Amino acid sequence: MNQQLASSTTLAVAGVSKTLGGVKLFTEVNLQLQQGQSLAVIGESGSGKSTLLHLMAGLDKPDTGEVYWAGTAIHTLSTNQIAAKRLRHVGLVFQAYYLMPHLTAQQNIELPFLLASEKPDHSRCMQLLEQVGMAHKAGSYPREMSGGEQQRVAIARALALNPPLILADEPTGNLDEDNAERVLQVLLEACSAQGCALVMVTHSAKAASHLNHRLNLADHHLAEFNKA
Ligand SMILES: Nc1ncnc2c1ncn2[C@@H]1O[C@H](COP(=O)(O)OP(=O)(O)O)[C@@H](O)[C@H]1O
Numbered sequence: 001m002n003q004q005l006a007s008s009t010t011l012a013v014a015g016v017s018k019t020l021g022g023v024k025l026f027t028e029v030n031l032q033l034q035q036g037q038s039l040a041v042i043g044e045s046g047s048g049k050s051t052l053l054h055l056m057a058g059l060d061k062p063d064t065g066e067v068y069w070a071g072t073a074i075h076t077l078s079t080n081q082i083a084a085k086r087l088r089h090v091g092l093v094f095q096a097y098y099l100m101p102h103l104t105a106q107q108n109i110e111l112p113f114l115l116a117s118e119k120p121d122h123s124r125c126m127q128l129l130e131q132v133g134m135a136h137k138a139g140s141y142p143r144e145m146s147g148g149e150q151q152r153v154a155i156a157r158a159l160a161l162n163p164p165l166i167l168a169d170e171p172t173g174n175l176d177e178d179n180a181e182r183v184l185q186v187l188l189e190a191c192s193a194q195g196c197a198l199v200m201v202t203h204s205a206k207a208a209s210h211l212n213h214r215l216n217l218a219d220h221h222l223a224e225f226n227k228a
C-alpha cells in the first residue's frame, strides 16, 4: 500500500492473498474499516472466512499484501510485538466461546487485564457484565451457563480493554435462532456503545443483515454482497 494510512483507519487489509495446503483461498482482498463501522463477510463453509479473520487478527500471515491496525503495518512487528498490540487493539470472539472453564464469568472478563499486567478494573468488569445481561451470573462457571450466556461473557471479555476493533468468527454459529438474535444484538450494542469497529464472518445472510456493510467471499475474491 503506497499511501500513508491514517491512524483513524482502525483496520486496513491491502492486496491480501492466501493459499493453504496448496489450495488458493483468496487473492487481492482489500478493505478499510473506521471506528463505529460494522462489516459482515459472508461466505460458504470452506471459502476462507476464518483464515481471513486470522490474518486480520495477526494470528497468521498473508502470502502477499498487508494488514494495518490504526495505520501500523503489522508485518513490520515481531510476533511478540503483534501479540502485545493485539491485546489492546483487537477483541476476538469465536464460535466456540473459549472461556476458561475453571474461572467464573467475572474472572474470565478480568483475564485481559491480567494478561496486560494491569490490575483488573472491577467496576468496568461489572459494567460489562451488565451490558451483556450477565451480571446475575458473575460468579458462575462456564459449565453452569448456556451457550448463549457463555458467548455473552466472551463478548464482554473481548471488550474488556476497550479495543477499537472486534473480530468475530461465526459468533452465533453454535446457537439456536432466539439465542443467536440476542447475542448478535448484544454484540452490536456493545460495539456501538464503545464506538468499536466490528468485522463478523458468517455463513448466515440473516446474521449478516444486522451489520452496516456486507461483503461476499466467493471464487477467491471479496465482492459486494448481492442477496439472491
Ligand atoms: N492449516 C491449514 N492447512 C491446510 N488447509 C487448511 C488449513 N486451515 C484451513 N484449511 C482449509 O482452507 C479452507 C478454508 O478454511 P477456513 O478459512 O476455515 O474456511 P471457512 O471459515 O470459510 O469455513 C478449507 O478448505 C480448509 O479445509
Ligand SMILES: [Mg+2]
Residues within 6 Å of the ligand: 049, 050, 051, 169, 170
Ligand atoms: Mg470458519
